[in-house]
Amino acid sequence: MNKLSELLYQVRQELGPSFISTSIVDMDGMAIAENSVSPKFDATALSARFAMVMKLGSKISRQLSFGALDDNLVVTSRVFILSRFLGDGAYYWNVVLTKEATIGFAQIVMNEYADKLWTAIPR
């Protein structure tokens, strides 16, 4: 197991039963590492679609002079989808959780792991 996959597995362990999926994605929408509770979960589609969401979010943030985009949280009737940029913004990190999750705790875990993941991305 490479370092990135190992870190994502640790994230999954920390988030417990509310965890559904996580992936590290480049800005072309291609996942470079992922971990899901179910092999049926379409992490590839999520990665590609949310790359577009993050790009548009960044553009809007610039146009409204709100500063650089840090992260995005979508609340749906079924899940929470958290997305945040890593490092210089060349990659972003997705975490999908059930509605039973505690969002504040998930954000703390993401804050804790963001730099570790960025450092672990091969260059």
Added chain:
Amino acid sequence: MYQGNLCNVTIIDVIDYICRKQQPARLIIEHGARQAHLFFNSGKIVHATLGDIQGMVVIYAIQRWKQGKFTLAFNVEPPARTINQDGASLFAKISASQATGPVINANVNGPTKEETMVHKSLKEILVGLQSELPGFIAAAVVDNDGVNIAYHARPGWTSVEKIGAQLVLFIKLVETSVAKLGAGMVEDNLITTEDVYLLIWSVPETPYFLGIAVDRHETLLGHLRLIGRVYVRRVADVMPRPEMRKELYEQTV
């Protein structure tokens, strides 16, 4: 099965045609990422859906769609009944009534008393929002075409006109992405930037959105979500409902 484009024919024309046929039918209208389903029986509209919205409010939402594709199939039974009126004539009358003003965005002859009341109520709500949120930057109520229905911003903030179109562009992309993933219906979306929290809600049971921007260094996120939840309900309460519009219509004929 029939297919067509709204560039060549209006929604009213299509609905009139279906009603004259007096047969069970399903009309699917695609407008960007949105898809409305209308069901007919015995010359009446009996059911309509748009995302998680259903009933007459869908008709009010789609009546201004000028672009998009439609697909018509006869002998499709309606899955439910949420409308119990002569849809075709009501649709035509509503459309005609835009010129006299009961619909929010109809400004052909300037704002009516009702429009002014709704706008004033929304403005008061948005001003109230500012008083409860430290670091308030701006808030806007926007329709699904990105047009600002009402907005309020702190003095000196100059991007007010831009915010509506940007909010809707973003939330539509999120809604499409979530729908394609089968991840449920979007309830709200929080964008966190270096300086700002930008929270976008779908106003329940309406085709409108409420967007609120606050300085993230002056507001707690939990407080923003709490106050936002209260105010999105207040916005929903003052937006015209099908019943209210029906009353307004009856007052104008």
